[in-house]
Amino acid sequence: KPQCFCCSNPSDHARASTIFLSKSQTDVRDKRKSNHINHISHVSPGPLSKKYSSCSTIFIDDSTVSQPNLKSTIKCVTLAIYYHIKNRDSDRSLDIFDEKLHPLSREPVPDDYSRVDPEHKLIYRFVRTLFSAAQLTAECAIVTLVYLERLLTYAELDICPANWKRIVLGAILLASKVWDDQAVWNVDYCQILKDITVEDMNEMERHFLELLQFNINVPASVYAKYYFDLRQLADDNNLSFPLEPLNNQRAQKLEAISRLCEDKYKDLSRAAMRRSFSADNLIGIRRSNAVLS
Template identity: 75%
Template sequence: MGNQTSCCRCAAKPDRKNRKDVYKVPDGEVVIKEENNTNLQHISDRERPEDDEEDPSLHPTTSTMFLTRSLTVDGKRSTRHQHMNHVSSTGSLQKYSSCSTIFIDDSTVSQPNLKSTIKCVALAIFYHIKNREPDLRLLEIFDEKCHPLTKEPVPDDYKDHNPEHKHIYKFIRTLFNAAQLTAECAIVTLVYLERLLTYAEIDICPSNWKRIILGAILLASKVWDDQAVWNVDYCQILKDITVEDMNELERQFLELLQFNINVPSSVYAKYYFDLRSLADANDLNFPSEPLCKDRAQKLEAMSRISEDKFKDIVKSSLKRSASLDNIAPRRSAAILS
């Protein structure tokens, strides 16, 4: 977020004690309002509104919006498997472990599989669009008619046709491949998207889905990745969009999020496992391979390393406890043996 073409780049810190705010009134007169804020509250210290307790992008116990909408058909709750054919007509064959063969996948919460994660995120957005709330407001900054991504004319009926899952996946995959983004970034993108829908009280629909996804990816890549992609780089991917438009999209996206870009680890984990649940329900299984001897040895080695680290943590905590309380710790055979 420190690039020169980004509206998020760091600037000189203002004088908080004697701040002057400048406002422009309609007749062109400039009004300067002086404030004396000696005890300006940090954003992390502010009390959350009670409504935030129902925000799935902030609280790990609240169900994700996409999983709830994936269980909805014609505005009513349904079982997960009744609408599987709405997305995929050719499901992949499920691989099952047996006595002779064990199938495992390398996707974990900290290192998800990139292709599968993008497919799941695209599927989540598909259900957002398909089962969206009616009559919610639309914002111009996300309207593709007002801010087209290409020079090709936008069809007059662009608001009437829901995009297919494969079209959403292709759009996200193109951005991720060109910008070399990670699977973790895709999950954070979905978190920001749902937070936007909650905070701004809007919904994602055929007329705005591309620009909302673009804004979420733009912000997620800067927050998550150490080497962020510059706004001008996205203009190389989307040839017909200007850097000024990208900057304005980013600025308004941040304002609508109320600059709340924090993603707790518990919320991230919830979104990951809900995406896996969505994949299982729609035959989008994560790739799995038979457990061979080499992979089994690697897993065993990783397990031993983790076990040794755990033992070191327990021993160091016991030593600290003994030095503080002068009490000899009791060794537990279940932990230390």
């Protein structure tokens, strides 16, 4: 029986506060306190060549991501993930997301892989690589964050050093199939990550969907809430976030397509009695005309 989260789950209800923004507030308060002390003490930091941020590693000078809006959005979304990991309550996880049990590359996983928090720069580069290679959009990055917070809430998990890469990969995998017009198959991600197998991708996708209770619908109001909270996060950290909110037509498209995909996923789950399955054939849904109500 599906769990009931009343109106406390931000990935389902527009009035609930996003988890990432609340987890970032401790650092924001510390930064403001430090700035206030510096102001009282009349300590001048001198001319700054970069914007100030509570996370010293977020400013990355690269030209790999050519779209400014995409680059800025990925920086903000990965900063949200950074705060999720940094200010987590515990280390609740599942084996399917454990990088030691299911490595993404042939390189040995460090012995301290489950104890060392990743810097924001590392999270950004991981997500940037996937988005650049798969040609995903800025909107897809926001939907990725919605699915990530939905997973943590539904499954009562924490995103932590041991599981962050596979949880983020699973969220991107679903978001790219639901939102982006560019057809991205599981095997495409295997070409990007090289050492991961299609069977592993399919298995992780199945677990991710089951933990979401096959709820991949993203209401336009929820998307808008995440968008504006990301703007707040960007403002708190002096980051640029130029992406415009969805217009009414695109908002309706997102909601209609995510509903269609949700129904299709449920059909696949009823038909898939084998160990793992892929929802790659969902990609065809986006080519059909969704009814916008």
